[in-house]
Amino acid sequence: MEKFTQLTGVAAPMPMINIDTDKIFPAVYLKTIKRTGLSKHLFEEVRFRPDGSENPDFVLNQTPYRNAKILVGGDNFGCGSSREHAPWALLDFGIRAVIAPSFADIFYNNCFKNGLLPIALPQAEVDLLMDDARKGANAILTIDLEGGTITRPDGGKIRFEIDPFRKHCLLEGLDDIGLTEQKAAAIKTFEEDARRARPWLFGITARSAS
Amino acid sequence: MAEPRTLFDKIWRSHVVSRQDDGTCLLYIDMHLVHEVTSPQAFEGLRLADRALRRPDATIAVADHNVPTSDRSRGIDDPESRLQVETLERNVREFGVPYFAINDTRQGIVHIIGPEEGLSQPGMTIVCGDSHTATHGAMGALAFGIGTSEVEHVLATQTLIQAPAKNMKVAVNGTLGAGVSPKDVILAIIGKIGTAGGTGHVIEYVGSTFRQMSMEGRMTVCNMTIEGGARAGLVAPDEVTFAYVKGRPYAPKGGAWELALAYWKTLPSDPGAHYDKEAFLDAGAIAPHVTWGTSPQDVLPVTGRVPDPAGVEDPLKRAAMERSLQYMQLAPKTPLVEIPVERVFIGSCTNSRIEDLRAAAAIAKGRRVAEGVRALVVPGSGLVKRQAEEEGLDRIFLEAGFEWREPGCSNCMSMNNDRAEHGERVASTSNRNFEGRQGKNAKTHLMGPAMAAAAAVTGRITDVRELG
Numbered sequence: 001m002e003k004f005t006q007l008t009g010v011a012a013p014m015p016m017i018n019i020d021t022d023k024i025f026p027a028v029y030l031k032t033i034k035r036t037g038l039s040k041h042l043f044e045e046v047r048f049r050p051d052g053s054e055n056p057d058f059v060l061n062q063t064p065y066r067n068a069k070i071l072v073g074g075d076n077f078g079c080g081s082s083r084e085h086a087p088w089a090l091l092d093f094g095i096r097a098v099i100a101p102s103f104a105d106i107f108y109n110n111c112f113k114n115g116l117l118p119i120a121l122p123q124a125e126v127d128l129l130m131d132d133a134r135k136g137a138n139a140i141l142t143i144d145l146e147g148g149t150i151t152r153p154d155g156g157k158i159r160f161e162i163d164p165f166r167k168h169c170l171l172e173g174l175d176d177i178g179l180t181e182q183k184a185a186a187i188k189t190f191e192e193d194a195r196r197a198r199p200w201l202f203g204i205t206a207r208s209a210s
Numbered sequence: 211m212a213e214p215r216t217l218f219d220k221i222w223r224s225h226v227v228s229r230q231d232d233g234t235c236l237l238y239i240d241m242h243l244v245h246e247v248t249s250p251q252a253f254e255g256l257r258l259a260d261r262a263l264r265r266p267d268a269t270i271a272v273a274d275h276n277v278p279t280s281d282r283s284r285g286i287d288d289p290e291s292r293l294q295v296e297t298l299e300r301n302v303r304e305f306g307v308p309y310f311a312i313n314d315t316r317q318g319i320v321h322i323i324g325p326e327e328g329l330s331q332p333g334m335t336i337v338c339g340d341s342h343t344a345t346h347g348a349m350g351a352l353a354f355g356i357g358t359s360e361v362e363h364v365l366a367t368q369t370l371i372q373a374p375a376k377n378m379k380v381a382v383n384g385t386l387g388a389g390v391s392p393k394d395v396i397l398a399i400i401g402k403i404g405t406a407g408g409t410g411h412v413i414e415y416v417g418s419t420f421r422q423m424s425m426e427g428r429m430t431v432c433n434m435t436i437e438g439g440a441r442a443g444l445v446a447p448d449e450v451t452f453a454y455v456k457g458r459p460y461a462p463k464g465g466a467w468e469l470a471l472a473y474w475k476t477l478p479s480d481p482g483a484h485y486d487k488e489a490f491l492d493a494g495a496i497a498p499h500v501t502w503g504t505s506p507q508d509v510l511p512v513t514g515r516v517p518d519p520a521g522v523e524d525p526l527k528r529a530a531m532e533r534s535l536q537y538m539q540l541a542p543k544t545p546l547v548e549i550p551v552e553r554v555f556i557g558s559c560t561n562s563r564i565e566d567l568r569a570a571a572a573i574a575k576g577r578r579v580a581e582g583v584r585a586l587v588v589p590g591s592g593l594v595k596r597q598a599e600e601e602g603l604d605r606i607f608l609e610a611g612f613e614w615r616e617p618g619c620s621n622c623m624s625m626n627n628d629r630a631e632h633g634e635r636v637a638s639t640s641n642r643n644f645e646g647r648q649g650k651n652a653k654t655h656l657m658g659p660a661m662a663a664a665a666a667v668t669g670r671i672t673d674v675r676e677l678g
Binding site for chain 2: 023034190
């Protein structure tokens, strides 16, 4: 996983609540068996017109937001389906951070597995950053994960919190499975204990159904 | 005396492999359900890192999202859908995952077949790369949806790194009125708490309404927990649960059954257990519900009218409502029962079990699908389909002009060819009314199965209580 330390880039305003994962990445494209190249369908329903041309009203089709690295969104960002294609498509477009008042749980988790930083802030602070994001070429934010700060275009700072373990993994670009494999002995012990305490949970799908 | 614990606390604690200082836990997973859409990249990850599947005996796979619901004996026409299903078939062979093939009678929507086969059991931790995994919480299990990276993590290690959730109690007491279904209960709950009401929490559904509810009904309620923002929702196991599980193909048998049963009886929340958040509803006050907008929280009793954004103060919420109404092509204050529908979908992991089909058939019986309406009935599994046919439900639907299809996810999210065309307005028993989900510009109204059947025969949204 790519490390996340500091990020400076254009922030795009998306002042909508409940931006769901169907909107971020429509279900019809979930037929892919790959995790790359998904940005062509990012926000497809609103980003393109029926003839396939760009919808000029959509923020990510406008300069400088075409090169946005940060999204500022509304409440309950990423609600709906568990599809990890949503963060994959955002990353493929170049988005490395999303700022919103709240996130849906599964989307929030999925972001961390891919080096995409979701930052939850109180509505009043999101409102300030939303205003900043509307400043076109001046809509530049700097996110410092280690220090937990967002630097606004006017130099003002907003603080944010990320739980320490997730922060550590992002800063170091750590692979979760690799980390867990270091606990192989604990998993084995757990399994041995569980097999004694709840033996019916072992071998379930290996049994031919009767 | 030990601190009183909730059902969720008990399941969580008995599955913690290790705990970090910040509370993050490595959680053991008892059952991993796999489908074709969210697994290919996970298996590819295992292959690239030369990792094996840790517990084939706790893993099972099925293809459900891409499968055609018409005659599938000739395979899948759509090349991308076919590739995704073939990729799953290749992966299950390579990694040794038990698999229900698409022509197996036991094939069906992953969340229907888990409980049906006895794979989902009380006290388990159950995951699947699918947000509606919450369904299995009806068994008294901790069941939640995960992303593809987490699918890979479970395949490789049988564990997940998880931050603990908080406890939320949703209490519903009393008896449901005639014509009111479990779907109406969960829609009313979402209308009350909102789509982010359960974020960061696991919801336990308590109260006499759930005690009186069948397992199928509890599954409908738990299924849509995710639409209330919580990853998992559960109902304490009781005699109804035990009677449902007993004798199912993968359920424990003999001495193992007795052992399991004794354990399951220790699971219900202790008196005085702490909940961080609570919501209360009166079952007697719940009417049949229907959504009018593009979020599941945009829901009202069918006796209501389309809301008016002019009355909403919060500018973001007003903008969202205006956008919803524009997308839905609805004028404020229109009575919901005056909204015409062009398509009806009875199916999905929310409402495609035998009871759902019986409820819809009771309305369809002796009536005809209205002129200009296309109505699909898609059973949740091959076994549900077979049982419905044994009960003659297929004849009732076919005689009334409904289409009787093969099992799968179908028009809920339309990855196969069951799709609303030309922005059709759909009365749907599924779980999400998001823009474009059922087809480009499709306008979805969520409701229960009897309500959807009523809409099919009248051609408009209808209060099922008036059809009798």
